[in-house]
Amino acid sequence: xxxxxxxxxxxxxxxxxxxxxxxxxxxxxxxxxxxxxxxxxxxxxxxxxxxxxxxxxxxxxxxxxxxxxxxxxxxxxxxxxxxxxxxxxxxxxxxxxxxxxxxxxxxxxxxxxxxxxxxxxxxxxxxxxxxxxxxxxxxxxxxxxxxxxxxxxxxxxxxxxxxxxxxxxxxxxxxxxxxxxxxxxxxxxxxxxxxxxxxxxxxxxxxxxxxxxxxxxxxxxxxxxxxxxxxxxxxxxxxxxxxxxxxxxxxxxxxxxxxxxxxxxxxxxxxxxxxxxxxxxxxxxxxxxxxxxxxxxxxxxxxxxxxxxxxxxxxxxxxxxxxxxxxxxxxxxxxxxxxxxxxxxxxxxxxxxxxxxxxxxxxxxxxxxxxxxxxxxxxxxxxxxxxxxx
Numbered sequence: 001x002x003x004x005x006x007x008x009x010x011x012x013x014x015x016x017x018x019x020x021x022x023x024x025x026x027x028x029x030x031x032x033x034x035x036x037x038x039x040x041x042x043x044x045x046x047x048x049x050x051x052x053x054x055x056x057x058x059x060x061x062x063x064x065x066x067x068x069x070x071x072x073x074x075x076x077x078x079x080x081x082x083x084x085x086x087x088x089x090x091x092x093x094x095x096x097x098x099x100x101x102x103x104x105x106x107x108x109x110x111x112x113x114x115x116x117x118x119x120x121x122x123x124x125x126x127x128x129x130x131x132x133x134x135x136x137x138x139x140x141x142x143x144x145x146x147x148x149x150x151x152x153x154x155x156x157x158x159x160x161x162x163x164x165x166x167x168x169x170x171x172x173x174x175x176x177x178x179x180x181x182x183x184x185x186x187x188x189x190x191x192x193x194x195x196x197x198x199x200x201x202x203x204x205x206x207x208x209x210x211x212x213x214x215x216x217x218x219x220x221x222x223x224x225x226x227x228x229x230x231x232x233x234x235x236x237x238x239x240x241x242x243x244x245x246x247x248x249x250x251x252x253x254x255x256x257x258x259x260x261x262x263x264x265x266x267x268x269x270x271x272x273x274x275x276x277x278x279x280x281x282x283x284x285x286x287x288x289x290x291x292x293x294x295x296x297x298x299x300x301x302x303x304x305x306x307x308x309x310x311x312x313x314x315x316x317x318x319x320x321x322x323x324x325x326x327x328x329x330x331x332x333x334x335x336x337x338x339x340x341x342x343x344x345x346x347x348x349x350x351x352x353x354x355x356x357x358x359x360x361x362x363x364x365x366x367x368x369x370x371x372x373x374x375x376x377x378x379x380x381x382x383x384x385x386x387x388x389x390x
Contacts, residue, residue, distance in 0.1 A: 008131040012124055013355030014363075017339070021349035032376045033349040034364045037173060039238040039322070041292050044285040047237065047276045054275035063268040065259050067094035067246075071274045074281035075246050081283070082205075083215035085229065087248045093258055094277075096269050098203050098232045098245035102129055104258040105199060105228055105247060110135040114164035119150045120357030121325060123173045123201070127357070135164065139357055144316055144327060148175040152186045159190075165197040168216055171204040174356045174363040175325040176300070176318020181214045188223045198227040203245075204321040206236035206289050209297045211319045225250060235321070236289055237280045242273045296322045299366040299373060306377045307364070312384050322367045325353070329360040331384055338362065341387075346379040 014035060021033040054060075066072060072089035079085040095101040102125065110116065110133035117138045118126050127137035140158050142148045155166070168187075170179045179187075191198070200216035217227040232245030249255055268274075279285060303324055304317040312331040315324045332338040335352035339362055342348050353361030366373055 005132060005134070008134075009128055012128075014124055014351050017343075017349055017351050021343065024343070024347075029347060031343070031347045031349060032372055032379065034366070034368065034373075034376055035349045035351050036367070037235075037323070037365060038240045038367060039235060039292060040368050041238045041288075041295075043238050043242070044280070044288040046279050046285050046288075047239065050279050051272050051276035054272045059271055059275055061271065063271050063274060065263045065268050066092065066255075067268065068271075068274050071278055071281075074278045075248070078281045078283075079215075079229070079248060083229075084218050085215060085224070085248070087250065091250055091252075091255055092246055092248045093255060093262065094244065094246045094269050094274065095262065096243040096245070096266060097234060098201060098230050099125055100243075100266070101230045101232075101245045101247040102126070102199065102201070103132075104261050105230075105254075106130060106133045106135070107261055108254060108257045109197060110164055113162060115160060115162045116164060117155065117158050117166045118357075119148075119168070121148060121172070121174050121353065121361070122167070122357050123169060124355050126167050136162070138163070141358070143358075144314070147316060148172060148177045148325070149179060149183060150187070152190045155187055155190045159194070159196070163194075163196055165199055166191070167199045167201070169201045169203075170216065171202075171208060171213070171318075171320025173204065173321055174323045174351070174353075175316070176321045176323055177316075178208060178211055178213065178319040179216075180211070181219070184214060184216055184219045184223075188219045191226065192222055196226065198223065199230060200227050201230045203230070203232055204235050205231060207293055207296055207322060208320040209293075209300060209318070213320070228254070233277055233280050236292075237285060238292070239273075239277075239280070242276065243269065244273050244277050296366070299370060300324075302370065303364070303366045303373050303377065306374065307380075310377070310381045310384055312388060313380075322365060324364040324366065325356075325358075326350075326362050326364055327360065328353075328362060331387060333360050335359055335362055342380065342383050345386075346383045348376050348379045348383070350380075 017035040025031040112134035228249045233239040351363040
């Protein structure tokens with residue numbers, strides 16, 4: 001009865017853990033959840049006011065599939081101002097979150113048997129979307145030693161005649177690592193002379209700490225031409241539920257077919273969201289973004305210090321995003337069992353590293369207040385001590 005395509009998909013482990021934590025909390029249990037990748041801040045007032053204005057103005061009908069002209073111009077302006085990238089509005093498509101942008105891209109270019117290189121740890125959705133397109137995820141493993149970033153040598157070794165695409169995430173979910181300009185240049189050198197596309201997921205671009213963010217497409221003309229830049233406002237402007245993402249590429253044919261696909265699936269994204277996104281893209285809420293960034297930076301520093309003080313655990317301080325990717329290999333090599341017992345025994349919800357393609361770790365989101373973070377890490381320490389003494 002079911003299609004072969006749908007049976008390639010696995011459920012999202014992050015959503016599963018978050019749902020379980022919510023269920024336990026609803027049952028009256030004392031649960032602290034660090035599983036969701038969602039800012040704990042509200043959407044800035046300026047954005048909400050623009051949405052209310054759009055509703056009151058009756059802006060509630062269908063729009064062009066890729067987005068209204070003002071929105072596409074605002075995205076193009078943001079990419080030029082922040083990243084030094086020149087895109088025409090016609091090079092851009094707004095979608096229902098970056099996940100939707102990735103879905104459109106993978107469906108548009110991947111044929112059965114095509115290989116897509118994905119560094120691990122990876123965001124849980126990447127390999128699933130590749131498999132849904134009947135492609136083959138080729139995972140490159142990384143570790144703490146190289147700050148969870150692939151090397152040019154690893155990339156070169158992974159390329160075959162079937163390689164269609166490389167997926168890069170900078171800053172990374174789940175590790176918070178960021179590729180420097182020099183590291184991106186080295187990877188770009190490996191790709192020269194190939195037809196390999198690069199999907200660069202830059203969703204956490206605004207949430208960086210003590211380093212500079214460099215857009216992948218800005219590295220060279222060659223990288224600009226082969227890169228599809230994917231971004232959105234869910235994380236930086238706390239607009240997760242608004243469902244706003246976008247992609248940009250100078251490849252006119254690629255943009256055309258993705259427009260065609262979106263026209264037959266969802267059509268345009270929510271018209272109210274389109275209007276609300278414009279002030280955020282135009283820099284009108286930069287002060288609020290900076291406030292959130294500073295808060296996340298302070299949490300990252302304290303949470304890293306507290307987690308590293310636990311015997312048996314270790315973590316590299318993230319350079320961006322709002323996660324710790326904690327090494328538990330001295331305690332357990334079964335991250336699912338570890339996380340289930342952590343939730344059952346001390347009421348702390350985190351996501352097993354195996355869901356991100358890296359066993360022996362868990363992801364801890366510090367997108368919550370510092371008091372909750374401290375209590376959560378205190379409980380983790382208690383659990384680890386009891387587990388070590390068992």
